Amino acid sequence: MVHALNRAHRWLKPPSGRIIDLRPAHVVAEVELGLPDGSIAAVGGLVVGDERRQRHRAADLAVSAVVQRGTLTVSAEREFPFYRYANSADELREYIATKWQHTHLDAATEARAHEMMRANPGARLWLRERVAIRNLLPAVAS
């Protein structure tokens, strides 16, 4: 990852060229239910494998490394919620199974989502992630 950041750094056109780093801020995404009265009920978190956790940590370390070496500086960093809405727990499970590696919706959480949706007609099921975005700007030599 450090290698990729260094390559990208070389490609940047001065004076305003930049890397934009967009990725989850937290490794676990949350399944939630929006209830008709406007409240939000927690259903459960996705099950995340070690490989995904290690990759998440490695990305943070790579950014830290290029910053510590004085190659890039971090700016305009913020987090935002990122929602994926599903019509059913089945749809959510299939989406995660198809699109995500090393992460799954476990049977207990899926069953809880089914039950909560059945008990709350009109509720909306979603997956919420905290996503981070930041600019990585070439550091100016002093």
Add this chain to the structure above:
Amino acid sequence: MIIDPEGHELDALLARLPAVHQCSVVEVGCGDGRLTRRYSQHVGSVLAIDPGELAVAAFRSEGVPANVELRAIPIDRLELSDESVHVVLFSWAL
């Protein structure tokens, strides 16, 4: 699935693009083009890459915007001139 209908991701990305005419973007990890399609109309050109042949095929099958060049290639095999692009976007890819 309905993904980010609030547009939080797009808003955050657009706010971080440099204010340059015809901004050129290299997007690393474009996948099936979900995000590329949303922001490409706001920039001059996009070179969208992804190491996954299947993801790139899925992107291509849905149509590639006119200002987007799509390649199935990992970043370590991408050859570009130094100081040639305004933005390298790591799109859920680091």
